[in-house]
Structures are given as C-alpha cells and as structure tokens.
Amino acid sequence: MKYTNLLLEQIGAIAILTINRPKALNALNSDTLSELSTAIDELGMNSSVKVVVLTGSGEKAFVAGADISQMKDFNSLEGRRFAQLGQATFRKLELMPQPVIAAVNGFALGGGCELAMACDLRIASDNAKFGQPEVTLGITAGFGGTQRLPRLVGTGIASELLFTGDIIDANEAYRIGLVNRVYPLNALKEEALKLANHIAGRAPAAVQLSKSAIQRGGNMDLDSAQAYEAEVFGLTCSTQDQKEGCTAFLEKRKPIFEGR
Incomplete structure (x- = not known):
C-alpha cells in the first residue's frame, strides 16, 4: 500500500517504518495514526519480516508529539476519540508479532514519547529529547503515557515527568531506563539495523x-x-x-x- 505520511521499506528480514511529516516534525494527526494502524496490520501479516525498526524522517525529530493544530479546537468527545485512536494504534503496535525497535532520532515528546514506549526496545541518538509536556498545554498525556511511563521507569520518576512536563536528554533517558542505548546521530540507523539483524538471526x-x-x-x-x-x-x-x-x-x- 502507498502511504502519504509514512515510508515503508524492507531490507532482508528487517522492515523500516518511518513517520514522514518532516515539515511538522513528524507530528501525529488522525490521518497519520490511521496510516500507522494500517501499516502495522500489513507488517504483522508479512512473515518475511522478522523485526521492525520505527523512526522519524529527518534529523530533528522522531515524533515531536501529537498535532497541536488539530487538537486546539477539540471538544470533549473529539478529544476522547483522538486519544482512543492513538491508544488503539499504539496497543496494536505493542502486540504485533514482530519485535519493534524505536530508533529515536531527535524529539520524542508527548505522543512521540508514547509511541517510542509502545515499542519493545528504544535506542536514541545523542541529540534526542524525551518528555511528556502535555501539562504545559493544559492537557494530560492521552496515548498511554500515564500508563507506560510508570511501568518503564517507576512511579516516582514518571510522576515527576508527567507533573512537570520537563524534557530530558538522551543520557538522562538512558540513566532512568527509558532507552536501551545511546549513539551518535550519524550511527543511529546503522546500529538499529545491526540490533535488528541480530534479533532476526534468532528463531x-x-x-x-x-x-x-x-x-x-x-x-x-x-x-x-x-x-x-x-x-x-x-x-x-x-x-x-x-x-x-x-x-x-x-x-x-x-x-x-x-x-x-
């Protein structure tokens, strides 16, 4: 299938799925979430794909967050539906058969951090930034952040990040256990593929x-x-x-x- 907001390629047993909205720093709107859900279904049924690498287009952002221009005028019902769409898509990603490696190449904020947390492994470039800054916009995390972050880093650290909206760098994300490894930006894709192929070599x-x-x-x-x-x-x-x-x-x- 041809996608508008995603790029999908396969190298051997590895699929590389890229969020491709660089002008919007790969922000997640409803169309992108719907395409991502379809791509997950496509990959899940492809037995030749052993591991998926998920990343963002460009060098500035993995996913800078949900698309604020779309959310700005939401009423309560629209906000709930948007949250449910993101939650369902990320849960589908979490439960797809193949392991998914998030290669975080820059900002992973709000929905971007939540997307990374729905992956099985997270590796980051040294310029990556992580956070759940929703409270600075007057909202809560809505795509699973209040649930996955405490499970990954513990309730105390997660509460601090969710209550303050503070943004942390890649080394701090590594220290608290949010990411597995940190690499220079120019080595991130190579290292992601190396790890993916290592896993693909197992049964x-x-x-x-x-x-x-x-x-x-x-x-x-x-x-x-x-x-x-x-x-x-x-x-x-x-x-x-x-x-x-x-x-x-x-x-x-x-x-x-x-x-x-």
Whole structure:
C-alpha cells in the first residue's frame, strides 16, 4: 500500500517504518495514526519480516508529539476519540508479532514519547529529547503515557515527568531506563539495523512468543503469567527450529533457523 505520511521499506528480514511529516516534525494527526494502524496490520501479516525498526524522517525529530493544530479546537468527545485512536494504534503496535525497535532520532515528546514506549526496545541518538509536556498545554498525556511511563521507569520518576512536563536528554533517558542505548546521530540507523539483524538471526517463533509472554504476562498476576509462559515454551518445543537449536548446541555449531 502507498502511504502519504509514512515510508515503508524492507531490507532482508528487517522492515523500516518511518513517520514522514518532516515539515511538522513528524507530528501525529488522525490521518497519520490511521496510516500507522494500517501499516502495522500489513507488517504483522508479512512473515518475511522478522523485526521492525520505527523512526522519524529527518534529523530533528522522531515524533515531536501529537498535532497541536488539530487538537486546539477539540471538544470533549473529539478529544476522547483522538486519544482512543492513538491508544488503539499504539496497543496494536505493542502486540504485533514482530519485535519493534524505536530508533529515536531527535524529539520524542508527548505522543512521540508514547509511541517510542509502545515499542519493545528504544535506542536514541545523542541529540534526542524525551518528555511528556502535555501539562504545559493544559492537557494530560492521552496515548498511554500515564500508563507506560510508570511501568518503564517507576512511579516516582514518571510522576515527576508527567507533573512537570520537563524534557530530558538522551543520557538522562538512558540513566532512568527509558532507552536501551545511546549513539551518535550519524550511527543511529546503522546500529538499529545491526540490533535488528541480530534479533532476526534468532528463531522467529521463539522471539515472537517471548514478546507475547512479556506483553501479555505484564498484565497478569505472577501465577497466570507463568502458566502462559509454560504454554509458549511448550509451543516452541513443537517447532523444527527448537530441534535445530538444541542439536546445534550439542554439536557445538551455529544453528540454522528456518522459521519452522
């Protein structure tokens, strides 16, 4: 499918999905969210894609936030619908089969920070900025920020960021556990692809079921989550890749996974 506000390319087993509204610093409006939802569906059904890298167009912004020009005149019902659209899209991203790496190349504020948090891994350029500055606009985070941020960095730090609207740099984001790694801007894409290919080299079903256990188990009590983990472990034991992986280990050689 051809997109207006997104770019989608595939390099081997890696899909690169780019928010492409550079003049608006890749801000998220309803059309972009709808396209993103469609792209997630497209990628989720593409078995040749093992890992997705999500980034923003240009060098200034990953996603600078939700589109304030669209939100400015919202009434209560319109605001709720916009929040629900963003939440549903980001949850779909979170639950898609393939791991998603956010390559944060600049501003990730408001909806941009929320989008990054819906990805499985976050790596950032050294010029990246993160924050939930909604309170400075008289609103709250609406695309999951009040829920994912405490889960990622703890309630105290999340409360400070959400209550003050303060913006932090990439090194501080790394310190508090919001991002996994920080790289120079000119190395970010290369490092994102390197990490994506590293993950893609593992058994696909095992990686995807690990993601499922993390995402679904996080909303269960420990006993239920471990029961789910046992189920996905059992599923991996029915795959050819499991037989190959164990045999290769015993034979002291590198496994050759075929996704079966």
